[in-house]
Amino acid sequence: MNINGYNHHFHHLATRRRLISPSHLFAAVVAAGQRRSMATTAAAAAAPSSAASGGDGRRRGGGGAAYTAIKERVVFEREVKKSKFIAIAGPVSDEQSAFSFLSQVRDPRASHNCWAYKVGDQFRSNDDGEPSGTAGKPIYSAIESSGIDRVMVVVIRHFGGIKLGTEGLVRAYGGVASECLKNAPTCLVKSKVPMGVEIPYELLGVLYHQLQAFHAEDIKQDYETGKDVTTMVTFKVDYDQMEKLEEAIKANCGRDIPLYKS
Numbered sequence: 001m002n003i004n005g006y007n008h009h010f011h012h013l014a015t016r017r018r019l020i021s022p023s024h025l026f027a028a029v030v031a032a033g034q035r036r037s038m039a040t041t042a043a044a045a046a047a048p049s050s051a052a053s054g055g056d057g058r059r060r061g062g063g064g065a066a067y068t069a070i071k072e073r074v075v076f077e078r079e080v081k082k083s084k085f086i087a088i089a090g091p092v093s094d095e096q097s098a099f100s101f102l103s104q105v106r107d108p109r110a111s112h113n114c115w116a117y118k119v120g121d122q123f124r125s126n127d128d129g130e131p132s133g134t135a136g137k138p139i140y141s142a143i144e145s146s147g148i149d150r151v152m153v154v155v156i157r158h159f160g161g162i163k164l165g166t167e168g169l170v171r172a173y174g175g176v177a178s179e180c181l182k183n184a185p186t187c188l189v190k191s192k193v194p195m196g197v198e199i200p201y202e203l204l205g206v207l208y209h210q211l212q213a214f215h216a217e218d219i220k221q222d223y224e225t226g227k228d229v230t231t232m233v234t235f236k237v238d239y240d241q242m243e244k245l246e247e248a249i250k251a252n253c254g255r256d257i258p259l260y261k262s
Helices: 003-019 022-046 094-105 136-146 166-181 201-213 238-252
Strands: 066-071 074-080 083-091 113-118 120-128 151-158 184-192 194-200 217-223 230-238 259-261
Touching: 022 066, 066 083, 074 166, 074 238, 083 230, 094 113, 094 120, 094 151, 113 136, 120 136, 136 166, 151 166, 151 259, 184 201, 194 201, 194 238, 201 230, 238 259
Parallel strands: none
Antiparallel strands: 066 184, 074 083, 083 151, 113 120, 113 151, 194 230, 194 259, 217 230
């Protein structure tokens, strides 16, 4: 064994540990998680999907502390100049679940099965044979106006023999989608916010008790804090529980414990 080489490696590691600040460590842990999430999203977006052909896939910036979700599947039906329009709305979590929902509700006997969905900053729509922009986009506009997220609306049309024209189609598809969402029971879903705390080993039990009480998720530990007998614990907690959790940790630990937020 090369003792000199080992000592040099140990000295380099110790120096590196001393240079890592808690805020930088927390930022690095959060960034690593975000990179993994972005890589997963990019891989999903790059994967071909035959069911999505004809849709106008796009992205839009967004995000927030909470979002409004639809609780259950809702159906709304309306007749427009002898054509029957049936709007079906339901909760979806991603593109895969959206296409699963579409396969469940679409009617192969219908003239058209047009749709749109929105999941965070991702959304797509499809005219399914109707003139471009007369079905999918109006359905998506109805979703956007409703303020509901993670939802899909499929509008099934049984043609009645009378053509509606471009404006008539836009009004019909957008109208039934809008009415369907108005009748939908909704709930507020709170987003999870990344947080981190640098804490001595002796207080880990106290910390974990509080994290459990506040239903924290995705809890991880990193011992590369640059300090002896100290670890960085990262986790996610409901947006509106951040301040209460911070107060509870400081009160139960009996000292001022620095918390970091993304």
